[in-house]
Each structure stands twice: as C-alpha cells, then as structure tokens.
Amino acid sequence: xxxxxxxxxxxxxxxxxxxxxxxxxxxxxxxxxxxxxxxxxxxxxxxxxxxxxxxxxxxxxxxxxxxxxxxxxxxxxxxxxxxxxxxxxxxxxxxxxxxxxxxxxxxxxxxxxxxxxxxxxxxxxxxxxxxxxxxxxxxxxxxxxxxxxxxxxxxxxxxxxxxxxxxxxxxxxxxxxxxxxxxxxxxxxxxxxxxxxxxxxxxxxxxxxxxxxxxxxxxxxxxxxxxxxxxxxxxxxxxxxxxxxxxxxxxxxxxxxxxxxxxxxxxxxxxxxxxxxxxxxxxxxxxxxxxxxxxxxxxxxxxxxxxxxxxxxxxxxxxxxxxxxxxxxxxxxxxxxxxxxxxxxxxxxxxxxxxxxxxxxxxxxxxxxxxxxxxxxxxxxxxxxxxxxxxxxxxxxxxxxxxxxxxxxxxxxxxxxxxxxxxxxxxxxxxxxxxxxxxxxxxxxxxxxxxxxxxxxxxx
Amino acid sequence: xxxxxxxxxxxxxxxxxxxxxxxxxxxxxxxxxxxxxxxxxxxxxxxxxxxxxxxxxxxxxxxxxxxxxxxxxxxxxxxxxxxxxxxxxxxxxxxxxxxxxxxxxxxxxxxxxxxxxxxxxxxxxxxxxxxxxxxxxxxxxxxxxxxxxxxxxxxxxxxxxxxxxxxxxxxxxxxxxxxxxxxxxxxxxxxxxxxxxxxxxxxxxxxxxxxxxxxxxxxxxxxxxxxxxxxxxxxxxxxxxxxxxxxxxxxxxxxxxxxxxxxxxxxxxxxxxxxxxxxxxxxxxxxxxxxxxxxxxxxxxxxxxxxxxxxxxxxxxxxxxxxxxxxxxxxxxxxxxxxxxxxxxxxxxxxxxxxxxxxxxxxxxxxxxxxxxxxxxxxxxxxxxxxxxxxxxxxxxxxxxxxxxxxxxxxxxxxxxxxxxxxxxxxxxxxxxxxxxxxxxxxxxxxxxxxxxxxxxxxxxxxxxxxxxxxxxxxxxxxxxxx
Numbered sequence: 001x002x003x004x005x006x007x008x009x010x011x012x013x014x015x016x017x018x019x020x021x022x023x024x025x026x027x028x029x030x031x032x033x034x035x036x037x038x039x040x041x042x043x044x045x046x047x048x049x050x051x052x053x054x055x056x057x058x059x060x061x062x063x064x065x066x067x068x069x070x071x072x073x074x075x076x077x078x079x080x081x082x083x084x085x086x087x088x089x090x091x092x093x094x095x096x097x098x099x100x101x102x103x104x105x106x107x108x109x110x111x112x113x114x115x116x117x118x119x120x121x122x123x124x125x126x127x128x129x130x131x132x133x134x135x136x137x138x139x140x141x142x143x144x145x146x147x148x149x150x151x152x153x154x155x156x157x158x159x160x161x162x163x164x165x166x167x168x169x170x171x172x173x174x175x176x177x178x179x180x181x182x183x184x185x186x187x188x189x190x191x192x193x194x195x196x197x198x199x200x201x202x203x204x205x206x207x208x209x210x211x212x213x214x215x216x217x218x219x220x221x222x223x224x225x226x227x228x229x230x231x232x233x234x235x236x237x238x239x240x241x242x243x244x245x246x247x248x249x250x251x252x253x254x255x256x257x258x259x260x261x262x263x264x265x266x267x268x269x270x271x272x273x274x275x276x277x278x279x280x281x282x283x284x285x286x287x288x289x290x291x292x293x294x295x296x297x298x299x300x301x302x303x304x305x306x307x308x309x310x311x312x313x314x315x316x317x318x319x320x321x322x323x324x325x326x327x328x329x330x331x332x333x334x335x336x337x338x339x340x341x342x343x344x345x346x347x348x349x350x351x352x353x354x355x356x357x358x359x360x361x362x363x364x365x366x367x368x369x370x371x372x373x374x375x376x377x378x379x380x381x382x383x384x385x386x387x388x389x390x391x392x393x394x395x396x397x398x399x400x401x402x403x404x405x406x407x408x409x410x411x412x413x414x415x416x417x418x419x420x421x422x423x424x425x426x427x428x429x430x431x432x433x434x435x436x437x438x439x440x441x442x443x444x445x446x447x448x449x450x451x452x453x454x455x456x457x458x459x460x
Numbered sequence: 461x462x463x464x465x466x467x468x469x470x471x472x473x474x475x476x477x478x479x480x481x482x483x484x485x486x487x488x489x490x491x492x493x494x495x496x497x498x499x500x501x502x503x504x505x506x507x508x509x510x511x512x513x514x515x516x517x518x519x520x521x522x523x524x525x526x527x528x529x530x531x532x533x534x535x536x537x538x539x540x541x542x543x544x545x546x547x548x549x550x551x552x553x554x555x556x557x558x559x560x561x562x563x564x565x566x567x568x569x570x571x572x573x574x575x576x577x578x579x580x581x582x583x584x585x586x587x588x589x590x591x592x593x594x595x596x597x598x599x600x601x602x603x604x605x606x607x608x609x610x611x612x613x614x615x616x617x618x619x620x621x622x623x624x625x626x627x628x629x630x631x632x633x634x635x636x637x638x639x640x641x642x643x644x645x646x647x648x649x650x651x652x653x654x655x656x657x658x659x660x661x662x663x664x665x666x667x668x669x670x671x672x673x674x675x676x677x678x679x680x681x682x683x684x685x686x687x688x689x690x691x692x693x694x695x696x697x698x699x700x701x702x703x704x705x706x707x708x709x710x711x712x713x714x715x716x717x718x719x720x721x722x723x724x725x726x727x728x729x730x731x732x733x734x735x736x737x738x739x740x741x742x743x744x745x746x747x748x749x750x751x752x753x754x755x756x757x758x759x760x761x762x763x764x765x766x767x768x769x770x771x772x773x774x775x776x777x778x779x780x781x782x783x784x785x786x787x788x789x790x791x792x793x794x795x796x797x798x799x800x801x802x803x804x805x806x807x808x809x810x811x812x813x814x815x816x817x818x819x820x821x822x823x824x825x826x827x828x829x830x831x832x833x834x835x836x837x838x839x840x841x842x843x844x845x846x847x848x849x850x851x852x853x854x855x856x857x858x859x860x861x862x863x864x865x866x867x868x869x870x871x872x873x874x875x876x877x878x879x880x881x882x883x884x885x886x887x888x889x890x891x892x893x894x895x896x897x898x899x900x901x902x903x904x905x906x907x908x909x910x911x912x913x914x915x916x917x918x919x920x921x922x923x924x925x926x927x928x929x930x931x932x933x934x935x936x937x938x939x940x941x942x943x
Binding site: 373377 | 638
C-alpha cells in the first residue's frame with residue numbers, strides 16, 4: 001500500500017520539480033524515488049495486510065511482482081539519458097507518467113476487488129497511450145498512440161462489460177466471493193457468467209498482446225520511442241500476466257473448464273504468431289516486438305499449468321524476460337541513436353567496435369532464446385515443467401519447444417551481425433555512464449540467475 | 461572434490477586467459493590444459509578400477525526446492541572420456557601454435573571454457589546438470605567455428621547450431637517428463653531415472669526424444685547433414701574439438717542416459733537404429749571415396765566410424781559396449797591426428813585438394829611415418845588402436861545379427877580404400893607445384909603427433925589398460941538395462 005502512495009506522491013513531486021531550471025537532477029532523482037519505493041515495498045514481505053475495505057491485499061505475491069516491476073523501471077530509467085542530453089522539455093512528465101503507470105501496475109498485482117483491477121489497468125494504460133505518442137514530430141509515434149488508444153479503449157470496454165456481467169451473475173466484485181459463488185453452485189454457472197468470464201479473458205489478453213488480440217502490438221511497439229517500448233513490453237506485460245493469474249486463481253478456479261480451452265487456443269496462437277512473425281522481420285526493433293508477443297505465450301503457458309508452481313514460474317519468467325529485454329532494448333536504443341537505423345545491419349561489426357555492448361547483447365539474446373548459463377533457460381525450464389505436471393499437456397510443450405528452436409533463429413541474427421558481419425563503419429557507439437553500469441548489472445543478474453535460479457524461484 | 465576441480469579449473473583458466481593481451485594467451489592456455497591433464501591423472505590414481513559404481517562423487521543442492529542437485533561423479537566410462545578430453549585439449553592447443561588467430565585471448569578462453577562443458581557432460585549425474593553442460597559445451601564451439609572459420613562459416617555454423625539446439629530441446633522435454641515421473645518430491649538424479657517404472661508406450665516416445673538429440677550430435681544417418689560442412693568450414697582446432705571430443709558426447713549420452721533409462725524403448729527400436737547406423741557406415745565410406753577435399757574426406761569417414769560405434773553399443777552386449785568405449789578413445793586420437801596432419805599440409809601448400817598434392821614423402825619422411833601410423837590406426841590394422849575397437853564392435857554386431865555384421869564389416873574394406881587412396885594421392889607420386897618445397901615437421905608439430913602415436917600403439921598393444929577400467933562400469937550398466 002505504501003508503495004502505491006509513495007509512487008503517486010513521487011509522481012506528482014516529479015512534475016513540480018520539472019518546473020525548475022536544472023533538468024540534470026531529474027534522472028538521479030527518479031532513480032532515487034524508485035530505489036526508495038523498492039526498499040519500502042520489501043518491508044511488506046511476509047506481512048499480509050488488506051486495505052480500503054478489502055479492496056487491496058498486499059501479500060507476498062503482490063510484493064514480489066511489485067519488486068520486479070519497480071526494479072525493471074529502475075533499470076530502464078538510465079537509458080533516458082539521451083533525453084537529458086537533448087534537453088527534452090518534457091523529461092519530468094515522462095518520469096511522472098512512468099511512475100503513475102507503475103501505480104496502476106502495482107494495483108494490478110494487489111487487487112482484491114475486480115473494480116480495482118479495472119482501475120489499475122486504466123491508470124497503467126492511459127499513461128502508456130500518452131508516452132506512445134511522446135515523439136510528437138514522428139508520424140509513426142502519432143500513429144502508435146492513436147492506434148493504441150483506439151484499440152485499447154475498445155478492449156477496455158469489453159473488459160468492463162465482462163466485469164459487469166460477472167457482477168450481474170454473482171452480485172459481487174470481490175474476487176474471493178466470486179470464487180465462492182461458483183463453488184456454491186458446484187461450478188455450474190449461468191451463461192451470463194460464462195460470457196462475462198470470456199470477455200474478461202479477452203480484455204486482459206489484449207493488454208498482454210496475446211494473439212489473436214495482438215494486432216496493435218507490432219505497430220505500437222515499433223512506432224513508440226524505444227525507451228517506452230521497453231517499458232511496455234516488460235512492466236506492462238508482467239503486470240498483465242500477474243493480474244491474469246491472480247484473477248484466474250482466486251475468482252475463476254472453479255469454472256476452470258469454461259475458460260481453459262479458450263486460454264489454450266490463445267496461448268498456442270500467441271506462440272505461433274510471435275515466433276513466426278519475428279522470423280520474417282528485417283528490423284531488430286520489430287523483431288523484439290514480435291518476440292515480446294511470443295514471450296507472452298510462454299508466460300501464458302504457466303497460467304495454463306494452473307498449479308502450485310505457476311506463480312513462481314511466472315515470477316521467474318517475468319524477471320528473466322524483463323532483464324534480458326531491457327538489455328536488448330537498451331543496446332538497440334544506443335546503437336540506433338548512433339547509426340540512425342534499427343535494422344539488423346545496424347549491429348554489424350559491433351563486436352569489434354564495442355566488445356562490451358556486444359557481449360551484453362549476446363547474453364540478452366541467449367537469455368531470450370532460453371539457452372543455459374542464462375536466466376532464460378531456467379525460465380523456460382520452470383514453465384515447461386509446470387505445464388508437464390499434467391502429462392496430457394505434452395503436446396503443448398512439444399509445440400513450445402519447436403517454436404523455441406525457431407526463436408534461436410531470429411535472436412542469433414543479431415549475434416551473427418555483431419560478430420561475423422563486417423562493419424560498415426567502425427565508429428564506436430557512445431554509452432553513458434549510467435547506461436553502461438546498468439547494462440553490466442543486468443548481464444551479471446542474467447548470468448547469476450542462470451546459475452543459481454533458486455534465489456528467485458524459491459520466493460513464492 | 462577432485463571431480464569439481466576438474467570441472468571448474470578450465471573455466472577459471474579461461475577467465476585468466478581472457479585477461480592476457482596478445483599471442484601469449486596460447487602459452488597460458490597450454491599450461492592450463494596441461495594442469496588439467498595432470499589433475500585428471502591424479503583423479504585416476506584415486507579411482508578404484510575394480511568398482512563399477514560412480515566414484516569421486518560430489519553432491520550439492522542446486523535448485524533445492526525442485527530436487528535438482530549439482531551431482532557429479534565418475535565411473536569407469538566417465539573417467540575414460542574425461543581422460544580423453546584432458547589428453548586431447550592440450551594437444552589441440554599446442555597444434556594451434558603456428559597460427560596467429562586474431563583475438564587470441566578470446567579464442568583460447570573459449571576452448572578452455574568448452575572443456576568445462578565437455579567434462580561436465582561426462583561427469584554429470586543429474587539430468588538437468590547434464591543438459592546444462594551439454595549446452596555449455598555448444599556455445600563456445602559455435603563461436604569458435606563461426607568467428608574464426610572459413611568463408612561460408614556463418615551459414616554453415618548456424619545450421620549446425622540450430623540443428624543441435626533443436627535436438628537438445630527435445631532431450632530437455634524428455635528429461636522434464638522423466639523428472640515429473642519420479643516419486644515424491646521430484647528429483648532429477650540419474651539413479652532415480654534408472655529406477656522409473658515406465659510403460660512401454662512412454663518409453664517408446666521418450667526414446668525418440670532423447671535419441672534425436674544424441675543422433676544429431678554424433679551424427680547418425682540421416683541426421684548428419686550439418687557435419688561435413690561444419691567440419692570443413694571450421695578452423696582446425698574447432699574441427700578437432702568437434703570430431704575428437706564433442707561427437708563423443710552424443711555416444712556417451714546414449715550409453716548413460718538412453719540405454720539404461722528406457723531399455724524397453726531401446727529394444728523396440730534397436731533394429732531401426734542398427735539399420736540407420738549401418739547405412740551411415742556404407743554411405744559415409746562411399747562418399748568419402750569420392751571426396752577430393754582432405755578435410756571433407758575425413759569428415760565423411762568420421763560418419764562411417766561413428767555409425768559402427770552406434771551399431772555396436774545398440775546391440776546391448778558386452779563386446780559391443782566395450783568396443784564402443786574403446787573405439788571412442790581410438791577415434792578421438794586418430795581423427796585429431798589426421799586433422800592435424802591435414803592442417804600441416806594445408807598451411808604449407810595452401811590447398812586441401814588431393815589432386816593438387818603429391819610426392820610429399822620425398823621431402824618429409826617424418827610426416828609420412830606419422831601420417832601412415834595414424835592412417836593405419838584409422839583403417840583398423842592389427843596392433844593399432846582401431847583394430848581393438850572395430851573387432852569388438854563387429855563381434856558385437858555379429859552376435860546380434862550376422863547379416864548386419866557382414867554389411868558393417870564392409871567398413872574395413874571401404875575404409876582401407878579411401879584412406880589408402882588419399883595417402884597415395886597426397887604423399888606418393890610426383891611432386892606438384894604446391895608440394896615442391898615442402899618442409900618436414902617442426903619440433904612443435906612432432907610434440908603434438910608423438911603422444912598421439914604412442915596412444916595408437918598403447919591402445920593397440922595393451923587394450924586391457926583401458927578395457928579393464930570400463931569393464932565393471934559396462935557390466936553394471938548391462939545389469940541395469942536387463943533388469
């Protein structure tokens with residue numbers, strides 16, 4: 001709860017500090033705010049509390065996911081250094097919008113009432129609609145914002161409609177009570193309830209860019225400034241999947257049979273669309289956009305497993321995916337700024353000109369591809385073993401395995417470009433001090449989790 | 461403890477080598493590899509060869525809540541494979557001394573890092589540790605081959621990488637499934653896998669999931685398509701690592717993780733695997749006869765040799781398995797030696813085409829002798845190492861089915877054809893433009909070849925030194941398979 005309040009206060013404070021002349025303090029200040037929130041959040045570990053007449057529960061699940069999302073933002077902020085250097089006049093607003101959307105994200109992992117879930121999603125989304133279009137002079141950025149906003153509003157409507165139908169069927173917004181209502185009727189529910197349930201599933205699937213509700217994602221991710229794309233494909237996705245699992249586990253466990261086939265179809269489609277879509281891209285940024293869709297698919301697999309291992313596998317996957325993604329988007333940002341292109345060719349010869357940057361990117365790619373020694377391997381491993389607890393789901397794992405092999409193809413195109421293609425120009429890519437420290441930190445974290453996964457996996 | 465030291469020393473040394481600027485890196489890498497060899501001899505001295513069980517064990521919790529442990533140890537088969545690795549790596553490093561690769565520190569660090577992966581595969585007693593090490597060995601060799609390789613390296617090595625990862629992901633899926641079948645709070649310990657009671661239907665598909673991974677690595681026909689190109693395009697050191705040691709990972713995987721884990725699945729598919737292996741023998745040999753490029757020729761001959769090893773171990777009798785183990789050692793030694801000799805010829809003449817070589821014997825007596833010995837080892841002449849292995853393997857295949865044995869026996873004749881044809885074309889005849897001023901072996905080159913040749917005769921004359929180490933472990937394995 002304190003993290004929600006702190007984030008809101010810091011967000012507003014940040015806006016006011018933006019009026020001062022010295023823009024230089026904004027970045028360190030934003031980092032400081034987030035470090036404080038991260039620390040305060042950890043104080044609630046093993047201390048479950050409910051607030052606002054049972055609207056919000058801060059339990060270990062909420063603390064763990066809040067921690068990951070705050071950490072992800074913390075690791076992302078240093079890459080805004082270019083905005084500082086360019087003297088962007090909206091810097092304070094950018095940071096505030098990120099802090100506000102974190103408020104929404106925290107609510108999405110700690111809600112006890114389905115209305116709070118809706119409010120959280122909206123707080124998160126509205127900030128995202130704005131930042132998607134923050135590059136006002138770019139046509140693509142404007143397109144991204146408009147597309148995201150229109151599609152987002154539409155699916156928000158569907159989500160809200162679903163929530164209302166569920167309320168109509170059960171007479172409550174409280175997720176535990178909704179769960180109890182189904183047990184009372186032995187899981188036999190009215191068609192109104194089922195319809196509402198499916199609408200909620202569709203609404204949240206949109207937010208995490210699961211296929212077939214993903215059509216906005218590649219355009220929005222590509223059009224938005226890379227800094228915010230990184231935020232969307234990590235924090236937003238983590239919040240979405242964590243909220244999804246919490247909702248299903250608490251409210252709809254009893255009507256498992258009603259949503260399970262739908263979710264399987266969504267997952268398989270997401271895996272296929274994400275991985276196959278990424279193969280045909282010529283831009284590394286768009287490839288990362290599709291890869292983000294495919295990772296939504298792997299995350300949904302642990303939801304499908306729906307057992308005691310699901311929460312911890314979502315947690316581990318989110319962290320490993322987020323850290324690798326931040327590194328990948330971070331390096332992409334630096335390279336694209338310098339070379340003016342986000343195609344694969346922009347990475348040519350990076351292994352020669354910036355060995356460190358190339359190494360960071362390689363580790364990130366290996367982790368996203370799920371190769372041992374990196375966190376991504378254990379992430380996939382935990383997901384697969386959670387799903388295989390039910391031996392009948394072997395086919396799903398086989399599909400995921402084949403698609404993971406496809407994934408290696410497109411991730412390695414970047415690696416090949418960096419080390420094996422001759423460089424067009426040997427210009428060294430400039431890396432700021434904050435950014436290079438962050439990149440090294442992420443790489444160490446990725447390798448550490450790849451060797452000692454128990455650090456995170458045993459939390460939940 | 462010594463096992464852990466063996467496992468981690470190369471990785472540690474790799475970090476050390478990374479820090480060294482310039483060509484001094486190769487010397488440090490060589491010393492590090494020699495220390496590793498000494499460590500393995502020390503491990504051998506503490507190893508009880510009469511005992512078929514896993515020894516020198518170390519078992520630490522790794523992902524405790526999931527029952528995954530860092531469990532390493534060696535039985536007779538493992539220790540022979542470890543010795544092969546630690547014996548070959550210093551020679552492979554030494555063989556590169558005349559090349560000045562760019563970024564030498566990274567090159568040698570990757571070789572040493574790969575050694576950790578290779579040793580890890582041979583000592584892992586936990587399924588996930590095995591898988592982990594399996595991939596740890598792959599990543600460095602991919603970069604070695606793809607960064608320092610020939611012209612077509614990017615496409616070729618990428619094919620190799622995707623191929624092997626694709627296979628190993630199936631292995632991972634099978635391991636996860638097996639792991640979830642273990643009783644209670646699950647464990648991925650190898651002995652728990654051996655004790656699983658799986659239905660024959662389960663064993664049948666698990667067999668294929670595991671077999672594909674191992675068959676791609678070996679490679680067995682028809683999973684071999686990555687191999688000739690990769691061997692040809694890689695720098696010689698990578699080719700040596702791939703053919704000398706990495707290929708053994710696949711065979712070792714079959715012996716340790718396939719045969720005893722799903723014996724019913726194996727017996728269901730043995731016939732098919734034997735047919736594939738024997739096709740590989742004949743196919744590899746015939747294509748080798750037609751090759752003009754020396755490296756490609758040895759690459760195809762390797763397919764033939766591996767086919768025989770695979771056929772032998774899948775017969776599931778003592779001769780077959782023992783022959784497989786000893787032939788893994790022999791093949792590793794011979795193929796590394798042959799690739800080195802090709803490298804020597806290539807650096808002097810700048811060609812690997814048989815037709816543009818010839819008459820080398822006139823200038824290089826020492827080279828001819830070493831080449832001849834290694835070649836005879838490879839065609840399995842009695843008194844050389846190849847004979848022991850092939851004899852045992854063929855007798856194993858004969859016991860299973862005499863027709864298969866007969867066809868597999870063609871390997872001896874065909875092997876002699878392509879090997880002697882190659883020797884004739886390269887070493888005898890009139891000198892060509894390229895071989896006009898051929899110089900004989902340098903000291904460094906002899907230092908690589910002499911230990912290899914000693915081993916050719918040692919295994920050929922006193923195979924019992926090695927067979928007696930692996931025998932109790934093989935018997936142990938057979939009891940598990942036949943339970």
